[in-house]
Amino acid sequence: MLNEVVIKTENLTKIFEEGKKREVVALREVDLEIKRGEVFGLIGPNGAGKTTLIRILVGLLTPTKGKAWVLGKNVEEDIAHIRERVTLLPQxxxxxxxxxxxxxxxxxxxxxxxxxxxxxxxxxxxxxxxxxxxxxxxxxxxxxxxxxxxxxxxxxxxxxPEIVFMDEPTTGVDTIGARVVRNLLKKLSEEENRTIILTTHDLNEVSELCDRVGILNNGELVAIGKPNELEEKYKAANLEEVFTGLITGEGVYES
Ligand SMILES: Nc1ncnc2c1ncn2[C@@H]1O[C@H](COP(=O)(O)OP(=O)(O)O)[C@@H](O)[C@H]1O
Ligand SMILES: [Mg+2]
Structure with missing residues (x-):
C-alpha cells in the first residue's frame, strides 16, 4: 500500500507519578503519523520524552491518555502482533x-x-x-x-523487522562506526522499504538520514516536517538553528 501509515498517535500523553508532588508530564498530547519506509528522526533535549514515546510504541509503557497504533494495531490491545514485527534498540x-x-x-x-x-x-x-x-x-x-x-x-x-526503533543508535560510536550505522539504516529504508524511527543528538545525522523530523520539548511535539521545510519555515540556515531556536525560544521566526 502506497503511503501506508504504520505509526499513529492521537493525543498521546504520558504522566509519571500522576497526582504526586513529583509528577512529570513526559509526553503531552502528541499527534503523529509515520508512513512505511520513512526514516523519522526524533530530536529534543535530555528529558524531552523521546525514549518515553518509543517505549510506548513498543509496549514497554502504557499511555496515561490518548492512543497509539503501530501497524494498524492499538498498542494497548495487540502488542503481541506488534512485537513480532518491530524491533527496538534500547537506549x-x-x-x-x-x-x-x-x-x-x-x-x-x-x-x-x-x-x-x-x-x-x-x-x-x-x-x-x-x-x-x-x-x-x-x-x-x-x-x-x-x-x-x-x-x-x-x-x-x-x-x-518491518519497523526499527533505534534509541540513540550512534551515541558513543566513533565517526566511522556511526557512518556504517547510518548507511545501514539508509539502505534498509531505501531498498527494503523498512520504517525507521531513531533518536539522536547529532543534527547532521538527522539532516543526512531523515526524511522527516519531529522536535520534542518538555513532552510536546513543537515541530514536525522535512529538515529543509523546517529550515524554510523558521528562516534558519540549518537544522541546528531551528532546534536551538525552538528549544530556547530565541531567534526563530515562523514564516
Ligand atoms: N520510569 C519513569 N519514572 C518517572 N519518570 C520518568 C520515567 N521515565 C522517564 N521519566 C521522566 O520523563 C521525562 C522524559 O524522559 P525520556 O523520555 O527518557 O526523555 P528523553 O529520552 O527525551 O531524554 C523525564 O523528565 C524523565 O525524568
Ligand atoms: Mg532518551
Whole structure:
C-alpha cells in the first residue's frame, strides 16, 4: 500500500507519578503519523520524552491518555502482533554481556523462531557490515561502549523487522562506526522499504538520514516536517538553528 501509515498517535500523553508532588508530564498530547519506509528522526533535549514515546510504541509503557497504533494495531490491545514485527534498540542496557558478539545476535534471533541456518547467514552478513566480524567470538563485556552499540544495532536487525526503533543508535560510536550505522539504516529504508524511527543528538545525522523530523520539548511535539521545510519555515540556515531556536525560544521566526 502506497503511503501506508504504520505509526499513529492521537493525543498521546504520558504522566509519571500522576497526582504526586513529583509528577512529570513526559509526553503531552502528541499527534503523529509515520508512513512505511520513512526514516523519522526524533530530536529534543535530555528529558524531552523521546525514549518515553518509543517505549510506548513498543509496549514497554502504557499511555496515561490518548492512543497509539503501530501497524494498524492499538498498542494497548495487540502488542503481541506488534512485537513480532518491530524491533527496538534500547537506549540503555539490553546487551547480553557474557555472550559473544555473534551469540548476542543468534540468541536474540532464536527468540523470534528464525531457523538456525538462516540466523547464521544473517549474523555473518550483519557482523561484516558493522565491522565486528573479527571480534565475533569475543564476549561483549570487554567491548567499548561504541562496539556494544554496534552489536545492538546488528542484533535489532537480525529479525528483519518491518519497523526499527533505534534509541540513540550512534551515541558513543566513533565517526566511522556511526557512518556504517547510518548507511545501514539508509539502505534498509531505501531498498527494503523498512520504517525507521531513531533518536539522536547529532543534527547532521538527522539532516543526512531523515526524511522527516519531529522536535520534542518538555513532552510536546513543537515541530514536525522535512529538515529543509523546517529550515524554510523558521528562516534558519540549518537544522541546528531551528532546534536551538525552538528549544530556547530565541531567534526563530515562523514564516
Ligand atoms: N520510569 C519513569 N519514572 C518517572 N519518570 C520518568 C520515567 N521515565 C522517564 N521519566 C521522566 O520523563 C521525562 C522524559 O524522559 P525520556 O523520555 O527518557 O526523555 P528523553 O529520552 O527525551 O531524554 C523525564 O523528565 C524523565 O525524568
Ligand atoms: Mg532518551
Amino acid at each position: 540503555e542496557a539490553g546487551i547480553y554481556e557474557r555472550l559473544t558478539a555473534r551469540e548476542n545476535l543468534v540468541y536474540y534471533g532464536g527468540l523470534y523462531g528464525i531457523p538456525e541456518k538462516e540466523l547464521n547467514r544473517r549474523a555473518d552478513e550483519l557482523l561484516e557490515i558493522v565491522k565486528l566480524k573479527e571480534k565475533e567470538h569475543y564476549q561483549v563485556k570487554g567491548f567499548s561502549g561504541g562496539m556494544k552499540r554496534k552489536v545492538l544495532v546488528a542484533r535489532a536487525l537480525i529479525i528483519q
